[in-house]
Amino acid sequence: MSFFKNIWQQIMGVNPFNGDVLPSRVHLFERGRPCLPFPHLLNYKTPLLIFDAFYANAKSQDLFERDNRYLYVMGMPPVLLTRDPAVIKSILLATGDKPGQFDRDTSPMAGIARVTGVNSLLYANGKLWRKQKQMSARPFGRGTLFQPEEFHEFEKTFRATIEKRLTVLRDAQNMSKEKVSRIEIEQEIQPIMLEMLVNNFFGGSVEYTELRERYVPALLALIDYMITDTVAPNLSAIHRLMTGKNAALQEWRTALEDLTDIALAGRDKKSGHWKNFTGMVEDEEALRSNVRVFLAGALEATTSFAAWALSHLAQQPELQEEVFGEIKDMNVYDPESLAEAKLLNQCMDETLRLTPSLYFFPRKATADTWLKLDDTKKLMIPKGTTIRLDIWNANRNEFFWGKDVSGYPADSFAPARWDVLANEGISRKNLMHFGFGYGARVCPGQFLGMLEVGLVVGAFIKVFRFRAANKATVARAGVTTKPGDNTLLDIELR
Numbered sequence: 358m359s360f361f362k363n364i365w366q367q368i369m370g371v372n373p374f375n376g377d378v379l380p381s382r383v384h385l386f387e388r389g390r391p392c393l394p395f396p397h398l399l400n401y402k403t404p405l406l407i408f409d410a411f412y413a414n415a416k417s418q419d420l421f422e423r424d425n426r427y428l429y430v431m432g433m434p435p436v437l438l439t440r441d442p443a444v445i446k447s448i449l450l451a452t453g454d455k456p457g458q459f460d461r462d463t464s465p466m467a468g469i470a471r472v473t474g475v476n477s478l479l480y481a482n483g484k485l486w487r488k489q490k491q492m493s494a495r496p497f498g499r500g501t502l503f504q505p506e507e508f509h510e511f512e513k514t515f516r517a518t519i520e521k522r523l524t525v526l527r528d529a530q531n532m533s534k535e536k537v538s539r540i541e542i543e544q545e546i547q548p549i550m551l552e553m554l555v556n557n558f559f560g561g562s563v564e565y566t567e568l569r570e571r572y573v574p575a576l577l578a579l580i581d582y583m584i585t586d587t588v589a590p591n592l593s594a595i596h597r598l599m600t601g602k603n604a605a606l607q608e609w610r611t612a613l614e615d616l617t618d619i620a621l622a623g624r625d626k627k628s629g630h631w632k633n634f635t636g637m638v639e640d641e642e643a644l645r646s647n648v649r650v651f652l653a654g655a656l657e658a659t660t661s662f663a664a665w666a667l668s669h670l671a672q673q674p675e676l677q678e679e680v681f682g683e684i685k686d687m688n689v690y691d692p693e694s695l696a697e698a699k700l701l702n703q704c705m706d707e708t709l710r711l712t713p714s715l716y717f718f719p720r721k722a723t724a725d726t727w728l729k730l731d732d733t734k735k736l737m738i739p740k741g742t743t744i745r746l747d748i749w750n751a752n753r754n755e756f757f758w759g760k761d762v763s764g765y766p767a768d769s770f771a772p773a774r775w776d777v778l779a780n781e782g783i784s785r786k787n788l789m790h791f792g793f794g795y796g797a798r799v800c801p802g803q804f805l806g807m808l809e810v811g812l813v814v815g816a817f818i819k820v821f822r823f824r825a826a827n828k829a830t831v832a833r834a835g836v837t838t839k840p841g842d843n844t845l846l847d848i849e850l851r
C-alpha cells in the first residue's frame with residue numbers, strides 16, 4: 358500500500374482492514390491513557406503499559422473491536438495489536454516462508470541482530486530461516502532429546518549440575534544460624550541455566566564461578582543494551598561515548614564470543630549434543646549466530662520461566678506441598694516419570710499461560726492476507742501491516758480462559774483449571790497459551806527448555822520450602838518478562 362494511499366485513508370478515516378470483523382482505531386494522541394501507544398525513550402522499559410495504552414479507550418460493545426486495535430499515522434502502514442486468541446492463532450499458522458505468508462517483523466530485534474548476527478534462526482526470514490529451521494530440527498527434537506539411550510546420560514548430567522548448585526545453597530542455609538534465609542532466586546537460576554546449556558548440551562567446559570562472575574553479567578548487560586539499542590540507537594551510542602561505556606560494551610561482546618567458542622569447542626569431538634547437529638556446520642557464520650542466540654535467548658527464556666514458576670508456587674504454600682508430595686520420591690526425571698508428575702506439569706503450563714516469558718510476537722504482512730477466523734468470520738490484513746501479537750493479555754482473556762470456561766478467573770494462578778478444561782473435553786490444542794509459540798516459527802528449544810525448567814523447579818521444591826517475600830509481584834518486561842522483585846523468596850530447608 359502506497360504512502361499516498363495511506364495518507365488519504367488516514368485523513369478520511371478509512372479502515373485499512375477488510376472483512377466480516379474489523380479492528381478499531383487508536384489515535385496517536387488521546388486523553389486517559391497511561392502513555393503514548395508506541396515505544397519511545399520514556400516508556401520503552403514498560404512495554405506492557407504501551408499495550409494498555411492501545412486498549413485504554415476501546416469502548417465498543419463489540420469484543421472483537423476491543424481486542425483488535427490499530428494505529429494508523431503519517432503515511433505509514435497500520436500497526437495492529439491483537440489480544441484475540443483466535444486472531445493470534447490464525448496469524449501464527451499463516452507465518453512462514455511461502456509466498457504471501459507473514460514474516461517475523463525484525464524491527465524490534467535490530468539491537469539483538471547487531472549483537473548476535475542477522476543470519477540466525479531467530480532473526481532470518483524466508484529461505485535462510487527455513488534452512489536454519491531444518492538444521493535445528495534434529496538436535497532439539499523431542500525424538501532426539503528423549504531417545505532412551507541418549508536421554509539417560511543427558512538427564513544424569515543435567516541433574517548433576519542442579520544438584521551440585523543446590524548443595525551449595527543447602528550448605529549455606531545449614532551453616533546460617535537463621536532457619537529462614539531471604540534470597541533473590543533469579544540470580545541463582547541464571548548461572549545454572551547457562552551451565553546446563555554450555556556444559557551439558559554443548560559439552561563445553563567452563564567453571565561455574567566464571568559463568569556466574571563473568572559470563573552471566575556480560576550476557577545480561579548485552580541483553581539490556583540490545584533493547585536500548587533497538588529503541589534509540591543514536592542516543593544509545595552518544596550515551597556510551599559520554600559515559601565511557603564503549604569499553605564495557607566491547608568487554609561484554611568479547612565475553613559472548615569467548616562463550617560461543619567454548620560452546621563450539623565440542624563440535625569436532627562431537628561432545629554433548631553436537632553429534633546431532635549436521636547441516637548447520639557447513640555455514641560457519643550462521644552457526645556462530647545461532648549459538649549466540651541460543652546462549653543469550655535461552656538464558657533469558659529459561660530463567661524467566663523458572664523464576665515465574667517458583668514465584669507462583671511461593672505465593673501458594675499448599676499447592677507447593679502438593680507438588681512436593683507428587684515428586685518427593687521421584688529420582689529419575691525421564692519422559693515417563695515427567696508425564697506422571699501431572700501437577701508439576703500443570704503448574705508449568707499455568708506459569709507459561711499466566712506469565713508467558715515471550716510476551717509478544719512481532720509479525721509483518723508481506724501481502725494483503727485473508728484470515729479465516731471461524732466458519733463465519735474472515736479478516737483481511739493489508740500488505741505492510743506491522744503486527745504485534747499480544748500474548749500477555751491474550752492469555753488473560755476472561756472469555757477464553759476465565760471462570761465460565763475453566764472454573765477459575767483468567768488472571769489467577771490456578772493449575773487445577775487444566776483438569777476442569779480436560780473434563781470439559783477442551784484440549785491444549787483447542788485452547789493455547791502460546792508459551793512456546795505455534796506454527797512454523799514455534800520454539801525449537803521447547804523440549805530442552807521444559808526439561809531444564811522442570812528439573813530446576815522440581816529439585817528446588819524437593820530441597821526447600823519457600824515463601825514469597827512480597828504479597829504480590831508485578832511483571833517487569835524486557836526481552837522476556839520476569840517477576841518484578843527478582844523472585845525474592847524466604848527459603849528454609851525441608
Ligand code: HEM
Pocket residue numbers: 461478479480490650651652654655658659662714715717718719791792793794795797798799800801802803805806807810
Ligand atoms: C524454556 C523457555 C523457553 C521459552 C518460554 C521459549 C519461548 C519461545 C517462543 C514463544 C518462541 C516463538 C516466538 C515467535 O513466534 O515469534 C521461541 C522461538 C525461539 N526459541 Fe525459544 N523458548 C525457550 C527456550 C529456548 C531454548 C532453550 C532455545 C535454544 C537453546 C530457544 C531457541 C529459540 C529460537 C532459536 C527461536 C526462533 C525460532 C524460529 O523463529 O523459527 N528457546 N521461543
